[in-house]
Amino acid sequence: GQQLNQSPQxxxxxxxxxxxxxxxxxxxxxxxxxxKQDPGEGPVLLIALYKAGELTSNGRLTAQFGITxxxxxxxxxxxxxxxxxxxxxxxxxxxxxxxxxxxxxxTLLTVNP
Amino acid sequence: xTAVSQTPKxxxxxxxxxxxxxxxxxxxxxxxxxxxxxxxxxxxxMFSYNNKELIxxxxxxxxxxxxxxxxxxxxxxxNSLELGDSAVYFCASxxxxxxxxxxxxxxxxxxxxxxxxVT
Numbered sequence: 001g002q003q004l005n006q007s008p009q010x011x012x013x014x015x016x017x018x019x020x021x022x023x024x025x026x027x028x029x030x031x032x033x034x035x036k037q038d039p040g041e042g043p044v045l046l047i048a049l050y051k052a053g054e055l056t057s058n059g060r061l062t063a064q065f066g067i068t069x070x071x072x073x074x075x076x077x078x079x080x081x082x083x084x085x086x087x088x089x090x091x092x093x094x095x096x097x098x099x100x101x102x103x104x105x106x107t108l109l110t111v112n113p
Numbered sequence: 114x115t116a117v118s119q120t121p122k123x124x125x126x127x128x129x130x131x132x133x134x135x136x137x138x139x140x141x142x143x144x145x146x147x148x149x150x151x152x153x154x155x156x157x158x159m160f161s162y163n164n165k166e167l168i169x170x171x172x173x174x175x176x177x178x179x180x181x182x183x184x185x186x187x188x189x190x191x192n193s194l195e196l197g198d199s200a201v202y203f204c205a206s207x208x209x210x211x212x213x214x215x216x217x218x219x220x221x222x223x224x225x226x227x228x229x230x231v232t
Contacts, residue, residue, distance in 0.1 A: 031219045042117075042203050042223030043156070086154055092219045100169055101221060103156040 006089050006104030013079055014112050021107040022073040023089035031092040032065050032072040033101065038085045046087075047074070079111050116140050117224035119204050125230045126194055133190045134227045136204030144168075145187040146205040146221065147179060156203070162187055194231045201226045 006023045013019055023032070031050055035043035047058050049065035049072060056063055062075045072091075076083055089104040117138045126132050138145065146169070147159040161169035162181040176192045187204060204224040 033220065035223075037154075040226075042205075042225050045220055045222065048220050088156065090221075100158060100161070101219065106154050108154075 004089060004091060004102055004104040006107060008107055009105070010108040010110070012110045012112065015079060015081060017079055019076040019079055019083075019109060020073060021087060021089075021109075022071060023091070023104045024071040025091060025093070025102075026070070027093055028069040029072075029091035029093045030069070032063070033090040033092075034061075034063050034072070034074045035088040035090060036085050037088065037106075043088055076109075079109075081111050081113050084109055084111050117204055117206055117222055119202075119224040119227050121227060122225065123228050123230075125232065127232055128194055128196060130194050131190070131192045132194060132229070133188055134202055134204075134229070136187045136189070136224055138185055138204075138206040138222075138224075140206060140208070140222065142206035142208050142222075143184055144207045144218075145181065145184070146207075147187065147189050148203040148205060148223075150201045150203060150226070152200070160187075160189075191229075194229075196231050199229055199231045201228050203227075 004023050004025050033048050034046045036046050037043040047056050047063040052065055052069045053067050054065040060077045065072055086106040086108050088106050090101040092101055120135045144163045146161045149157050149159055158171055159173050160179040164184050165181045178190045181187045203226050205221040207218055207221050
């Protein structure tokens, strides 16, 4: 089945620093989504990307749909303590079900004040 | 005014018992899902229903049986619970059915999760 490689697995940064994480796949995806999960909560949708090359921002967050349709990245600028959590990429692939998302294994972000 | 809600939030039970988790969404979405998140935080899809019809049934032991009485509800019943069933179970929903529902069909909205502990 389709798989997503998400990196890095974890990050420890200082407040104010910028953060970048990415997901890659061996197969083409039609849609990329980025989620954040706070401890004890469900994942919350941050950004959705639908077109190759698309660059979308949501506040301090910026995500891009790679031109090859096999990758996506998420940047967080000027991190703050509440950015702590697990960030997941998810994709809907051309070879898979229209209803099914494939999730990356997550990036655990820790922000030191 | 919660969008996707699950009950209970926590469930502690003994091996061999049967338990149910309930999910409700008030977003008017057509498609609902159950995911299992293990201790390593990996999200694995289990089932999906579209308008009360099962459309995704991953390789899950048949001790797990989903039921959708209407499109706003998707429940998960687990028989003969085992230690390995301990995990956080998430319900999610999306507006439509892939291409037919438009781009936002792929945007899944998650509930708060049910932490199941089997002892």
